[in-house]
Amino acid sequence: MKDPKVLNEKVVDVPLRNIHKHDVVIVGTGLAGLWAAIECKKAGLDTACMTKLSMPQRSHSIAAQGGTAASLGNLEEDYWEWHMFDTVKGSDFLADQDAAEILAKDAITIVREYEHMGAPFSRTPDGLIAQRKFGGHVKDFGRGGPVLRACYAADRTGHVLLHTLWQKALELGVRFYTEMFAISLITDGPKCAGVVTWDIKSGGLHAFKAKATLIATGGYGRAWKITATAYSYTADGQYMALRAGIPLEDMEFFQFHPTGLFDRGILMTEGCRGEGGYLINDLGERFMKNYAPEKMELAPRDIVSRAITSEIEAGRGINGGPYIYLDIRHLGAEIINTRLPQIREISIKFAGVDPIHEPIPIVPTAHYSMGGIPTDIDGRVWYDGKSQIFSGLYAAGECACVSVHGANRLGCNSTLDASVFGRRCGIAIVKDFANLEHLPLEEDSAKMAKEEIEFILNQKGSIRPEEIRNELQTGMQNYVAVFRDEKGLLKMVSIIEDMHKKMKDMFVSDKSLTYNTTLMEAMELRHLIAAAEAVTYGALNRTESRGAHARRDYPKRDDENWLKHTLYFRDESGFRFDYKEVKITRFFPEERKY
Template sequence: MALEKQRFDTLIMGAGGAGLNAALQLANANLKVAVVSKVFPTRSHTVAAQGGVNAALANVLPDNWHWHMFDTVKGSDYLGDQDAIEYMCREAIPTVYELEHNGVPFSRLTNGKIYQRAFGGQSQNFGGEQAARTCAAADRTGHAILHTLYQQNIRAKTHFYDEYFAVDLIRDDEGYVLGALVLNIATGEPLLIESKTALLATGGCGQVFRTTSNAHINTGDGMAMALRAGLPLMDMEFFQFHPTGIAGKGMLITEGVRGEGGYLINKDGDRFMEKYAPNAKDLASRDVVARSIVTEVREGNGVGPEADHVLLKVNHLGEEVIAKRLPGIRESSKIFAGVDPVKDPIPVFPTAHYVMGGIPTDRFGRVMPTADDDGDHLPGLYAAGECACASVHGANRLGGNSLLDILVFGRLAGHNIIEYVKDNTAHRPLDEASVEKAVSRLQRWDAKGDGITVSQLRNEFRKTMEDHAGVFRVEDMMADGVEKVKRLREKLSEVRLTDHSSTFNTNRTEALELENLIDVGLSIAVSALHRKESRGAHSRPDYPKRDDVDWMKHTLYWKENDRLDYKGVRAQPLTVESFPPKERVY
């Protein structure tokens, strides 16, 4: 096959906050940058982030980055790498100011400073008040940030490949990344993009579960590309279920609702979070609130004809506050729940939301391919955002730290790529065998005949994941789930497309996404089965205690033979004393 080829200094796959912030650093340094996105950039999933981005600006109440760091370490259930956490919390402040200077329209206090609201897991300051650390643009913060970064990239002349699907990485025998094979969705034609460096910023994988707050595009594409390239994924058992998705639908109701004073009630109208987290109550960390809701429903205190959800009460805040601080939530509640929160409470239940694990990196975004803490990074390959794991979230992410993660480490990866390209000015020779392997995987979907449809296998897979790797997990249930997913992986060879046209063939892209979903789903299921403790978002009723003796370590999963290995937690911060593990109480 004669392939069209293009050459760039760096190739970025994914146009969310991480990809665009990295691209902006690179374009401003006069590098030739290509950004590949399977949707128009402002449709990337960062646009859905609602509540805000954490930074210890202390605009509302006294705060500092040390408290932010402690809250993040505690929220991670002490599995987060404290050197990376310290860096993120310190860099949060200049990162938010840079966003402001680039034009992000943050909500304002009466004194003109950036508005900050309280969020879950934020500690009390020395005055006994809960920190207000989350910088917000009403309840559309991700939307404001993504549009601003896209506009700045247009100004900087970043080259965008909109509606192109990243198929596979191209590497040589020495492990250097040479670029990627991508698919033009509009024409069905493949394109080979050669680059000196590549950044995976493809976002999360929430579509592995049937009920999720994630967009349809969140299919773990970058993670699966890394697995196929022989790289591991780290800490994939830690999948966060956001406590307040719209019941039965999964659409997100931001934690900012509770930050503004909303609270959860059961069928009797009781504020049940006082029972599970007597201090933080409705603003405990997300894993605690999600488990509390599920427990409340299991104990017969749920609401509705099926008693299968609880209620989020907001109407006491008043229409003026809701209109000013939570306009998007009011709109979403009306559309998807048929409820106006000014008048009635919102029906909610946990929804698959965020993966704490991903492609293992150091704090510079460089991919680390081995279990050796001091091992070499992979030359020329970077990852940032939700598809990556610098382990700033550990076993559980705090609300407001996801936007922070993608912006800080996207920016830092961009700076590191600039230095790498200075030292590696020439393109390396193309490895034809690697190209052929990528092309053949794409051509496999040209096979015709009878078989299973993409939608049939996808629906079965997503239900299996939800049934066997959800909020609560036990040994037999998970072992059964792993075997079921392995059988579904074998069935992939029987899947046939129902559409073989070239132009905007969504059936082909859905098939490629299904391959990615199953690979990533197995990494979650296998890793969860083998971690025999409860920590953060990984809840094992058969192993109810956190085990710091045997399990204070990261999980690494390789696709080949579904192999697992482990590596230690970097507990030593850069400039301050570490926070030793203790019981996590809210």
């Protein structure tokens, strides 16, 4: 093997190969990005979508399993007001209630739009859209039992919804650019002129000039070792926003899904429990009776994840091990094969367990970010996080924070959030378009992207990206997971500071610009470290427990001091926090019990 220092003697220059011009450029091709693209294209705007993946249908929205929430009332009484209350209560009263009201109201329209586009939902015997129970979704402002609200297509709902939108976008003529890795925004103060990308296929940089730019790049679950998220979930949009001077909101709130396949993290949908599945400890007990006696397995995800972790820490994991059982055997083969076929397939292939005959080993898995790029209710990005709009820049989906989820997201509100606010983003872009402008591209528009790639390729270090990534993921898994405390968070701060030093000694042996997966992973690693830093400092700063943020050293919710949103600013000089009020319109904070 050649000496790494010899390989590093080669100096790489990254050229700007092409400049594209569109009315609207959308980074990301999941549910949020495609909904916005459809609305823009329907209005006659020249609309382009880009993805770093090989095809739009590989966007992570496709992994959603259980359903999308809407108060259709097809099978029993339900109202959008109930859905709104459940969303606000589930958020531990940190959700902005104007956004929660829009989510619950627009859900009904969204599901009907999907149906009219041809989405093949599962059906009732009468031909209506089938609905199942989901955690935290209940009747009569929480005074009743679980309600049938999750509209589903077996356990492949995300697959169905994403393909439906993609086909509609193709029909309308939306332009798609694949294997384009967005690296930096083109900005002029608080104005956005487009985005610069690395062309993974052909090498070199491309500048995309647009009046409106939408970030819809998803989350950053790959910062943890055990995660249900795709390999592409690496905080790309959040990183671009930070470097443009935009803060990130409520980053301390990251959700662990209760039921990830043990040692793999692959999602075992909440629909398993919605259909009547049990959670069982080593004593054979349905232990949720000790944590959420009324709602049991259908309590919100943060509560269930803490319960599972507590059982494991108390030595009641299966055979004393680090997992418990998800048991759906009693549902019978017919229900499992018709409503949960993918769960059975995944269990057999990845755990060697047939859930018709055996329980499934599960453990909480890193899943979803409630925080992100701050926006108004129409997806316009706040430059200061509060009141100043970043002209021409929008964000939607998991990368954004309209704060509809607050401190904890309810199941089935993710596909809904991406759909509702992606659509609203598209409508807002159409409305704003006449007042937007094509800003001139400066000679150094691609400078930031060029410097990032050249920095990585021209370093003469000895540490490989995967070594640093493993350190990041292990640290986040150990110290910034379901439970947190000051000692562990400070340990993670130390790890992050050490990783910043190691990044300057990183070594990438492949110096090519085409299909260089190691270069891609090195850039993604920088993005993940930035996101992990925001999460860790945010968790250390918030001295209370609320929703998915559970501090063992501050176990109680503190509305007097912490009923507010966190804004995290980061630049070369360091980081700082600012805050803004939670919007309360209908439901005032109360003790959160299930």
